[in-house]
Amino acid sequence: MLTLTSPGVEAGAAPAHVADSFEALLVQIRERRGEFAAQRFISHDIIDAFKRHGIYRALVPQRLGGAQRSPHEFCELVERIAQADGSAGWVASFGMGITYLAGLPMSTLKTLYADGPDLVFAGGIFPPQPARTVEGGLEVSGRWSFASGCMGAQVIGVGIVPTTDQKAQLPRMAVLPRERVRIEPNWNVIGLVGTGSHDVVVDKAVVSEDWTFVRGGTATLTEPMFRYPSLSFAAQVLSVVSLGIARGAIEELRDMAGGRVSVTGAPRIGDRPQVQMELARCEAQLRSARAFFYEAMDDAWDSLLRGDPVSREQTNLLRLSATHATRTGAQVVRGVQMLTGMTSIYQSSPLATQACDSLAVTQHAFMGDITYQNAGAMLFGLDPLPGYL
Numbered sequence: 001m002l003t004l005t006s007p008g009v010e011a012g013a014a015p016a017h018v019a020d021s022f023e024a025l026l027v028q029i030r031e032r033r034g035e036f037a038a039q040r041f042i043s044h045d046i047i048d049a050f051k052r053h054g055i056y057r058a059l060v061p062q063r064l065g066g067a068q069r070s071p072h073e074f075c076e077l078v079e080r081i082a083q084a085d086g087s088a089g090w091v092a093s094f095g096m097g098i099t100y101l102a103g104l105p106m107s108t109l110k111t112l113y114a115d116g117p118d119l120v121f122a123g124g125i126f127p128p129q130p131a132r133t134v135e136g137g138l139e140v141s142g143r144w145s146f147a148s149g150c151m152g153a154q155v156i157g158v159g160i161v162p163t164t165d166q167k168a169q170l171p172r173m174a175v176l177p178r179e180r181v182r183i184e185p186n187w188n189v190i191g192l193v194g195t196g197s198h199d200v201v202v203d204k205a206v207v208s209e210d211w212t213f214v215r216g217g218t219a220t221l222t223e224p225m226f227r228y229p230s231l232s233f234a235a236q237v238l239s240v241v242s243l244g245i246a247r248g249a250i251e252e253l254r255d256m257a258g259g260r261v262s263v264t265g266a267p268r269i270g271d272r273p274q275v276q277m278e279l280a281r282c283e284a285q286l287r288s289a290r291a292f293f294y295e296a297m298d299d300a301w302d303s304l305l306r307g308d309p310v311s312r313e314q315t316n317l318l319r320l321s322a323t324h325a326t327r328t329g330a331q332v333v334r335g336v337q338m339l340t341g342m343t344s345i346y347q348s349s350p351l352a353t354q355a356c357d358s359l360a361v362t363q364h365a366f367m368g369d370i371t372y373q374n375a376g377a378m379l380f381g382l383d384p385l386p387g388y389l
Contacts, residue, residue, distance in 0.1 A: 239325045252351050
């Protein structure tokens with residue numbers, strides 16, 4: 001499990017007050033879920049708290065002042081936050097922004113992290129917009145969707161295609177300071193409402209070449225984290241949110257178990273045999289999916305620590321376990337919600353929010369049915385479709 005740190009606290013065993021403070025933060029997040037949904041973004045003081053607890057520095061290399069944690073440790077931390085609130089967990093997951101930014105030149109990275117490792121990055125890659133070469137770099141203009149966490153970001157990346165490189169297979173990203181980007185608040189959705197995944201708009205901003213990188217290209221940084229399959233990790237940090245939401249839903253049901261007797265005279269929820277059996281099934285499903293998820297991750301990480309590359313077979317299991325975790329999490333949440341009857345149809349019900357949030361995760365492109373097709377093809381020794389690995 002990730003050892004929590006705050007600024008000025010060395011990595012290692014966290015002082016009791018740091019861990020206690022993190023638990024208090026989770027309580028606060030649970031209590032303020034409605035606030036995040038109403039304003040459609042995670043409040044800035046919560047983002048500041050994420051910084052204090054090392055979420056944005058967790059994967060940053062020590063040479064840039066970061067904690068240099070493992071992917072398992074980082075995902076466990078996101079999972080805990082998502083248990084309190086799915087949107088907060090989703091925004092925290094972009095603490096993995098360094099794995100995007102690692103493609104920048106070292107001189108640019110040193111500039112970005114000159115003031116410390118707690119840098120908040122957000123990005124909108126698609127659709128990549130044409131960028132023509134001008135004096136000073138590339139002229140960037142356009143609109144990009146799904147920029148999760150942009151309301152709390154310090155720097156924002158946008159997808160571009162230099163007009164001199166129209167045949168590029170991977171999108172390039174241009175990195176700009178937040179003040180050079182306009183956020184269009186149009187995130188009107190039914191799930192993960194608090195993520196603030198608004199459109200971002202840039203108008204004729206000139207970006208130096210050394211502030212751009214190829215998304216999915218070779219990283220400048222050489223630590224093991226930057227040899228981990230980047231597309232797989234981008235999926236994992238989102239799918240672990242589904243695991244956290246599902247755990248939160250089970251805990252909501254358990255909290256309701258000793259509640260009032262039904263108006264129909266039926267036994268309390270926790271006394272009903274059907275509910276007891278279904279809860280056990282949900283617990284088994286969630287623990288099984290979670291075990292597969294972290295087992296695949298740890299196996300790949302162990303290979304990197306030995307100095308070996310992550311194999312195609314290992315990468316396949318990373319992708320498959322991520323999609324399976326996402327789908328299983330949503331099934332568990334829905335199963336729990338069904339047990340609570342009309343109680344969980346109200347907007348004030350945490351289970352109503354958790355059901356919508358978990359379904360929203362399943363809609364992400366990384367978690368589509370095509371994952372199963374690609375995974376199955378590889379299990380037969382065939383090649384997957386381009387872009388899967």
